[in-house]
Amino acid sequence: MEAITVKKLRRVYKGHERKEGFVAAIKSLVARxxxxxxxxxxxxxxxxxxxIVGFVGPNGAGKSTTIKILSGVLYPSEGDVRxxxxxxxxxxxxxxxxxxxxxxxxxxxWWDLPPADSFQLSREMYAIPAQEFEERLRTLTxxxxxxxxxxxxxxxxxxxxxxxxxxxxxxxxxPQVLFLDEPTIGVDAIAKDEIREFLVEVxxxxxxxxxxxxxxxxxxxxxxxxxxxIDNGTIVYDGNLEKVKKKYLxxxxxxxxxxxxxxxxxxxxxxxKGTVLEDRKFFKSVRFERKDVDIPSVLKQLMNAADVxxxxxxESRLEHVIKEIYKEKEx
Amino acid sequence: MMRHxxxxxxxxxxxxxxxxxYRGDLALSLVAFFLVQLAAPIFAGVIYFAGGEFPGWxxxxxxxLQGILSTIIGVSYMSFFGLLWxxxxxxxxxxxxxxxxxxxxxxxxxxxxxxxxxxGARIVSGLTLIVLALYHIDISGSLTIAILLMFxxxxxxxxxxxxxxxxxxxxxxxxLYEIVNLVQMYASYPGSIYGKKLSIVFSTVVPLLIVAHYPxxxxxxxxxxxxxxxxxxxxxxxxxxxxxxxxxxxKYSSAGG
Ligand SMILES: Nc1ncnc2c1ncn2[C@@H]1O[C@H](COP(=O)(O)OP(=O)(O)O)[C@@H](O)[C@H]1O
Ligand SMILES: [Mg+2]
Numbered sequence: 001m002e003a004i005t006v007k008k009l010r011r012v013y014k015g016h017e018r019k020e021g022f023v024a025a026i027k028s029l030v031a032r033x034x035x036x037x038x039x040x041x042x043x044x045x046x047x048x049x050x051x052i053v054g055f056v057g058p059n060g061a062g063k064s065t066t067i068k069i070l071s072g073v074l075y076p077s078e079g080d081v082r083x084x085x086x087x088x089x090x091x092x093x094x095x096x097x098x099x100x101x102x103x104x105x106x107x108x109x110w111w112d113l114p115p116a117d118s119f120q121l122s123r124e125m126y127a128i129p130a131q132e133f134e135e136r137l138r139t140l141t142x143x144x145x146x147x148x149x150x151x152x153x154x155x156x157x158x159x160x161x162x163x164x165x166x167x168x169x170x171x172x173x174x175p176q177v178l179f180l181d182e183p184t185i186g187v188d189a190i191a192k193d194e195i196r197e198f199l200v201e202v203x204x205x206x207x208x209x210x211x212x213x214x215x216x217x218x219x220x221x222x223x224x225x226x227x228x229x230i231d232n233g234t235i236v237y238d239g240n241l242e243k244v245k246k247k248y249l250x251x252x253x254x255x256x257x258x259x260x261x262x263x264x265x266x267x268x269x270x271x272x273k274g275t276v277l278e279d280r281k282f283f284k285s286v287r288f289e290r291k292d293v294d295i296p297s298v299l300k301q302l303m304n305a306a307d308v309x310x311x312x313x314x315e316s317r318l319e320h321v322i323k324e325i326y327k328e329k330e331x
Numbered sequence: 332m333m334r335h336x337x338x339x340x341x342x343x344x345x346x347x348x349x350x351x352x353y354r355g356d357l358a359l360s361l362v363a364f365f366l367v368q369l370a371a372p373i374f375a376g377v378i379y380f381a382g383g384e385f386p387g388w389x390x391x392x393x394x395x396l397q398g399i400l401s402t403i404i405g406v407s408y409m410s411f412f413g414l415l416w417x418x419x420x421x422x423x424x425x426x427x428x429x430x431x432x433x434x435x436x437x438x439x440x441x442x443x444x445x446x447x448x449x450x451g452a453r454i455v456s457g458l459t460l461i462v463l464a465l466y467h468i469d470i471s472g473s474l475t476i477a478i479l480l481m482f483x484x485x486x487x488x489x490x491x492x493x494x495x496x497x498x499x500x501x502x503x504x505x506x507l508y509e510i511v512n513l514v515q516m517y518a519s520y521p522g523s524i525y526g527k528k529l530s531i532v533f534s535t536v537v538p539l540l541i542v543a544h545y546p547x548x549x550x551x552x553x554x555x556x557x558x559x560x561x562x563x564x565x566x567x568x569x570x571x572x573x574x575x576x577x578x579x580x581x582k583y584s585s586a587g588g
Pocket of ligand 1: 013014015037038039057058059060061062063064065066
């Protein structure tokens with residue numbers, strides 16, 4: 001069953017150049033500079049109930065705009081959106097009962113209260129029956145191991161602890177759809193792992209549909225089966241994660257760090273056999289097609305051409321795969 | 332509606348509980364606040380006692396007026412005026428989205444977020460002033476009417492908070508509290524000290540006389556010229572301010588902040 005359908009969604013931001021302060025505001029009433037930007041250029045996608053979809057793209061691609069429209073807080077300029085049968089921005093008050101959201105940079109917990117109190121307020125806001133509430137709270141706090149933490153004031157919690165509580169806050173009312181906008185930003189590796197496991201568990205247990213934007217490709221690799229890649233307001237890829245990886249995994253990436261290049265010409269020749277993904281003064285990341293070159297001999301040549309301090313070979317990272325897709329579309 | 336009231340009460344209770352559990356200083360800070368509140372009007376009183384005067388009002392009658400003002404401000408600040416600071420924080424942190432994502436009335440939720448227990452001390456100092464003043468004067472007016480008028484005074488403050496909050500939504504950081512302080516200053520004295528024109532303004536467009544002058548007059552049995560217009564004006568202000576607030580919020584969500 002379809003949980004989310006988005007058709008020809010367009011969003012234009014009409015703004016004025018606005019400076020802070022009262023005087024500037026008054027001035028801008030007289031002479032203001034109009035700025036128009038098309039954040040979404042007519043995107044289409046469908047997400048089925050129970051799916052976890054990674055929503056990926058560079059900064060300014062339109063991810064947050066999409067999430068805001070889907071969650072009912074922003075009006076689109078054009079297009080149709082149905083989430084759980086609702087048109088989010090038209091039926092906002094009724095609709096938001098059925099969704100949850102976590103934004104990495106915007107806390108939903110009441111700052112001066114312990115998370116446990118915020119949860120109580122949530123219970124009141126969403127009119128969750130007491131017994132159901134207790135049960136869900138127990139399950140969720142168990143999964144994230146925050147039973148003790150949640151009684152301390154929010155402002156005293158570490159980012160990882162707080163984010164875990166944010167997830168609980170977003171899920172207490174048993175939303176069918178969960179929107180996550182960069183929820184793991186700044187969180188340490190261990191907490192990130194716990195959060196990922198938690199999300200997979202929640203998805204399995206409650207069949208929660210999850211749409212996740214993140215800059216951390218490990219997030220995507222560990223929990224999503226499908227990714228939608230958006231760039232500059234247009235969807236450039238939508239499909240199975242494994243497939244896209246396989247397609248681009250015909251190659252290996254070599255990272256080489258060095259202190260000096262001994263033979264400039266030879267070094268350049270080697271690099272020219274592959275595609276340079278990262279190019280810094282003492283560090284190169286180069287992708288080689290396996291059918292074109294023999295990786296061990298490339299390594300040997302690199303050692304000869306430069307004073308190498310570190311050399312690693314790995315499968316192409318998802319990040320690079322995605323960069324590659326952007327480039328293809330730009331052509 | 333009941334759910335909204337319950338939500339507000341629960342939030343206030345949780346705030347208080349957490350304040351007491353984590354910061355034992357609540358009592359101390361309340362007492363300090365109380366004394367500061369009490370000091371200001373007494374100070375003003377002493378000055379005018381020494382030199383200046385209020386046409387038709389004795390110093391104790393003025394103290395009564397200031398006590399009423401303090402009480403009204405206390406009630407307003409504690410229960411809804413925090414809306415202003417809350418709005419500012421939400422806008423600055425770009426967190427209005429989160430308010431919009433809740434299945435409850437957005438204005439109500441933001442008023443709730445601004446609850447501040449410390450302002451309770453203002454109420455206590457206001458009531459103390461009233462008692463102090465009444466000890467020295469006879470009341471020949473009506474207590475019921477005075478209380479009713481105080482209620483309208485609170486409504487006036489509500490409209491002020493809602494308008495300022497809407498303006499904050501639009502412009503972010505606009506030093507609106509200075510306007511509020513101005514209102515408080517002008518409301519601290521009997522209407523008789525203002526000239527004719529200003530008196531008219533203060534009972535119509537900006538009916539700030541309703542905050543203290545009229546309730547005190549009602550209690551003292553003084554004439555209350557223009558009271559009906561002031562009451563109507565307050566009702567209009569409240570309606571318009573709430574309408575304006577939602578309009579601004581809708582604009583915000585179509586503009587994307
Ligand atoms: N409130 C706004 N006013 C004007 N332009 C905006 C606003 N919000 C976002 N934009 C613009 O829309 C585009 C998409 O932004 P956004 O959806 O936040 O991207 P992402 O989340 O993918 O980084 C960007 O070019 C951004 O500058
Ligand atoms: Mg974003």
